[in-house]
Amino acid sequence: MKKHILFVAVACLMAACHQPNDAPQLNNRTDTLSWAMGENIALSLQEINTVNLDNDVVLQAIGHTLKGGAQPISDSILREAIMYIDRQQQLAQMEQARQTKRSVAQQQEEYFKKLTKDNPNVKKHPSGFYYEVLKPGKGANAQIGQRILFDYRSFLMFNGEPYDQTYGVRDPILHVVGRPMFQGLIDALQLMNAGSIYRFYFPYQLAFGETGAGDIPGYTPFIYEVELHEIYEH
Numbered sequence: 001m002k003k004h005i006l007f008v009a010v011a012c013l014m015a016a017c018h019q020p021n022d023a024p025q026l027n028n029r030t031d032t033l034s035w036a037m038g039e040n041i042a043l044s045l046q047e048i049n050t051v052n053l054d055n056d057v058v059l060q061a062i063g064h065t066l067k068g069g070a071q072p073i074s075d076s077i078l079r080e081a082i083m084y085i086d087r088q089q090q091l092a093q094m095e096q097a098r099q100t101k102r103s104v105a106q107q108q109e110e111y112f113k114k115l116t117k118d119n120p121n122v123k124k125h126p127s128g129f130y131y132e133v134l135k136p137g138k139g140a141n142a143q144i145g146q147r148i149l150f151d152y153r154s155f156l157m158f159n160g161e162p163y164d165q166t167y168g169v170r171d172p173i174l175h176v177v178g179r180p181m182f183q184g185l186i187d188a189l190q191l192m193n194a195g196s197i198y199r200f201y202f203p204y205q206l207a208f209g210e211t212g213a214g215d216i217p218g219y220t221p222f223i224y225e226v227e228l229h230e231i232y233e234h
Helices: 004-015 029-045 055-066 075-118 183-189
Strands: 129-134 145-156 160-164 172-174 197-202 223-230
Touching: 129 223, 183 197, 183 223
Parallel strands: none
Antiparallel strands: 129 197, 145 160, 145 172, 145 223, 197 223
16 A cells, blocks of 8 residues: 555656656666666656645655654555545546547548548448458358468558568468457458458547557557468368
């Protein structure tokens, strides 16, 4: 509990008082490790600004607590204060998520409206993504449970910035349709047949969702260009 109070205090203090040029000289490994810990705490928590705090009192609390001084508040008041701070932070995060969701949904709606107006070859799939056939293939479409061999390149949808690809980076992917993959791509691959190239436009709901994945933040819509080389029955 005391550690949590200290982290919050340091975060708020750093957000309010940090000056870019006031870093001290680090003379040894202890200094480096100490600075790294403090910086990591500050970077993780400096956006906690949902509660008004007195920075002078924050400083006093840090020094007093680190010296082992008697605490002026009881454990029950401490717990109530921490619960209040946590709740305010949760509410702020929930509101930020709602605002982001509304904003991205509006951007997606405008993007797809313009996309389909400017490019009549783009069609909407019943599940909610959009697609364009860049090169038709031959034979039956891929089905759940079949192994397929494909290359791809991906882009951030709103700005078109390249994100990832197999071409020139790694071998084509051998994958079973329906195995772990985001839902939009599972549905998209079943539109394709051998030799075809498609461009898919995935809203965030059918890509990596609200939570994201790895270094991909939540609410990120994607464009995928997929070239399906082969479909194997077994």
